[in-house]
Amino acid sequence: MTTRRAITRAATVEEIKRTALTLMREQGSTDLRFADIARAMSMTAPGLYRYFSGRDELVAALVEDAFVELGDALELAVESVDGESAYERLAALCQAYRAWATADPTRFAVVFGLPVAGYVAKDERGKSEAAERAFGYLASPVLGAVAAGEPVLPGQPEVAAAFAAVCDKPPLDRLTPPQAQAMLHAWASLHGFVCLEAFGHLFGLAGPPADALFASLVRAVAGYIGLREPAA
Template sequence: MTARDTTSRRERLRQATLRQIHTVARKLLIAQGPSAVTINALAREIGVSGPALYRYYSSRDELIEAVTAGFYHELTTVLEETRTAWASAPANQRILAMCRTLRGWSTAHPAEFSLMFANPHSTTKEPDSDSPRYQAGHKFELIFMEEIVKIWEGQGFPAPHLDDLAPSLRDQLRDYSTKIDGLLPPEALHVFLSAWIRLYGLLCMEVMHQLDFAYSDLEPVFEECLRDICDMFALEYEPPTDPLEPSQT
């Protein structure tokens, strides 16, 4: 066996262990909540010593970051698959399909959603821009933004004049536009973020059952939200069709 073969085998074993850690961490998260996801708890479930797992993650914070990044990657992959399936469809149909996919994944994975979005800074320190969690979250952020950029650069959509916005809001939008390398100008970002707040806010309330006192079926409410979002981007709203059958126009 060559040195390369030995290295490849070790890497395969390492990747297999990391996948097992992620699987068990998810199981604990779903069954017992975020506080149950600790290195020692994982070690007990997997059947190894705690020190053995510290070779993979030096702290619980690092473990939670990695698990959260994995969920972001999973959700982003699902959204990318939807975007690809609807690649030849008009922009409105593609974006609507992606929004519905986001809701489908979120409601099917409430524990994962809550770890990612409802308590995004559950570790004791903020993730830096080089961390797996930050990078995975940024990739998720871009998948919707890229679609809106295409619309802005193509047909465009109504946006407020910056002078009509509060000075603090203008400054924050300019800063964020710089942060994303000018993918969208501040005024377009205002529309994009307003739409995201609507979408994300409703999803949070649904996943966390904050509207159960009034609604037993939130799909019509979600579709109303999508109709409003379409209006914000000057897109035509269309009711849902079979997600496996993109409509041809």
């Protein structure tokens, strides 16, 4: 039963997280101070401890949220694609991933950068359900390509054999080694571009030129994992 107390409490939790992200965005760093958050909310710092036991727990919540949002964004992207084209789906996912990252680089940094300040991920990051869900979407165009009978990455069996062990665990467990290899290739390329852009290391490239470059990267990636761009 959702009592009134629970409602306002949840609202406060949301406000804290929102405020934390806003502050991180404003000061462009993943470093957050309880005192600042409290001040921005017209509260005092100790009050926050009613909601989070410390910085670690708050950061963990932000990471979890970020993965949920990433999952949502990717799900939306996949669903917005009509038809069966694995290429279209890959492109949509890449765009969504990039949009998610650049919309809030600090959130992206919290998830994919070095662990924040004193925060150590107690639950191995792979254990998060939200993270698994997000990675599942990233893997989906590869699976889709297989289902559609399209070739996925010309085999490099010596590589595949080497890391077959990784394909047991959840995010990759529905992929064969060559598929996982293809997926990781694609993700690395995608992720690299997004990292460079989100953290401002793209030589000042932004706007349409960056869009164009990204699109061309997506084409290239699709190509080398064996997905063909549909003939317009």
